[in-house]
Amino acid sequence: MAGSGEAPAADLDAAERVGRALAERGAVVVCGGRGGVMEAACRGAKEGGGTTVGILPGHDRADANPYLDVAVPTGLGEARNALVVRAADALIAVGGAWGTLSEIALAKRAGKRVVGIGTWELALGGRPVDGIVAATDPEEAVELALG
Secondary structure (H helix, E strand, O other), X not given: OEEOOOOXXXXXXXXXXXXXXXXXXXXXXXXXXXXXXXXXXXXXXXXXXXXXXXXXXXXXXXXXXXXXXXXXXXOOHHHHHHHHHHHOOEEEEEOOXXXXXXXXXXXXXXXXXXXXXXXXXXXXXXXXXOOOEEOOOHHHHHHHHHO
């Protein structure tokens, strides 16, 4: 799960619904472990009876959002994005900023499926590039990621 630590309400709602839907399908939610979209996804997963893992950028577990079952402090800063991506079977990106874009790129490089809700669109030389499967709602995003 990828998205901004500071996100608009619509992204937070979508992320919470994604987290809940993933949990209901038996998936573990892996994210960066902090606030915003990450916290919303974890909250939804916990409400759905799921398990959550956060791979934190800093050294302190106290920086984790309160909905994590497992908090992994790395001290790697944004380089921890590579660990988030490698630990996941697929990546669902909701909205996002530069860190989300880096996770999308790392996921594509690792051969992972990337599904997006209102997230980045990719182009090279002004021409669209395939890479992110667009979903219209959280439930479709989960189906596309897991199906």
